[in-house]
Amino acid sequence: MDQQYFLCWRVVPLLLLMPCGLQCMSVHILAEQPVHVIPGSSLLLKARIEPGPLEKVSTITWEREPETGKAPVRVTLATCPGGSQNCVGRRPSVHVNVDQQEATLQINGYSRADSGVYAVTVTDHTGANTTAHCIVREYEAVHHVSVSINVSHSLLICGEAWGTDPHFSWLHERVAITKAVGRVSKDGATLFVSMTPICGHFTCLVSNKLGHSSATYSAAPCETEGRGTMAAVVCLSLLLLFGGVVTFLLLRRHRQSKRGERLHEHLDDTI
Structure with a gap:
């Protein structure tokens, strides 16, 4: 039993001296990437910070650089102490809130110039840095359908x-x-x-x-059932009209022939 305790006390200091493993701080941004922002609205990014048992957040830094380019220039937006809840950014439109497990970046009046790759870097009390990245782009309207x-x-x-x-x-x-x-x-x-x-x-x-x-x-016009029915009705109406005209002409001719026969008979009787 004494030997087991001795081994445990030998292993624990080794774990504490390890540069990573369970003792490393982690940070990630809570957003589906890329993040699209409508111009004129507010960009809001939240970073989740998970320090190790023996670690303490010293500073939190938000930065931005262009998404493309041969020599992108990184701009520092805000650098905040780990213990402060509110932090003023480098610009009036930039606001940062900080606590032990979360850091929030808000940029009001978003414009195309605010697009790029955002980085949040957490520095612990020993000076070790942990960084997470997020791509932010402008929300664009639909074009050329x-x-x-x-x-x-x-x-x-x-x-x-x-x-x-x-x-x-x-x-x-x-x-x-x-x-x-x-x-x-x-x-x-x-x-x-x-x-x-x-x-x-x-x-x-x-x-x-x-x-x-x-x-x-x-595409070509559709021949619907309603149009076919309408065409049939129109054809039937034309046939009936044509038949009525023909019947009228035949009756008129027949009456004129009868009238001619009667006139001829009347002349014969007079002579």
Whole structure:
């Protein structure tokens, strides 16, 4: 038993001296990347900090650099002591809140210049740094919607240029797609047309938080049942009208011939 205690006291100091493992501080940003922000609104990033049992947060630093470029310039937005709850950023629009397990960065009046790769660095009491990154981009409206057709596979494909988080929906003759017309793919961008032949107007509507745009593919006009019935009614009406005119002319001719016979008989009697 004494030997077991002796071994435990030998192992514990070794664990405490390890540079990582269970003793390392971790930090990660609580957001699905990339983060898209509408211009004029506020960017809000939250970082979760998990220090080790023997570690203490000394400072928290938020920085930003361009997402692309050969020599990106990193800009420091705020550097805050670990024990302070409120921290003033380098700009009036930058605000940081800090506690032992969470750091929040808020930038008001977001613009395209605020896009880039954000980094939050946590420094512990020994000077060791732990960093997490997050990509932030501008939320853009829907642009340049188009519809193309694959005739051999009876597909209509909707395309959109560079809008953020586009949502697709389809209309046929200004009505939502039914099973008789076809089915839409899971992402909404493709319409599998089941109707034969392909006819009418197919409209793809693409939308996001900033608005919507649409494009239409026009096929040959559809011969609907209502139009066929209307055509039959028109033809029948024309036939009846033509028949009435012919009957009227025949009756008129017959009456004129009868009148001529009577006039001839009257002349014969007078002579």
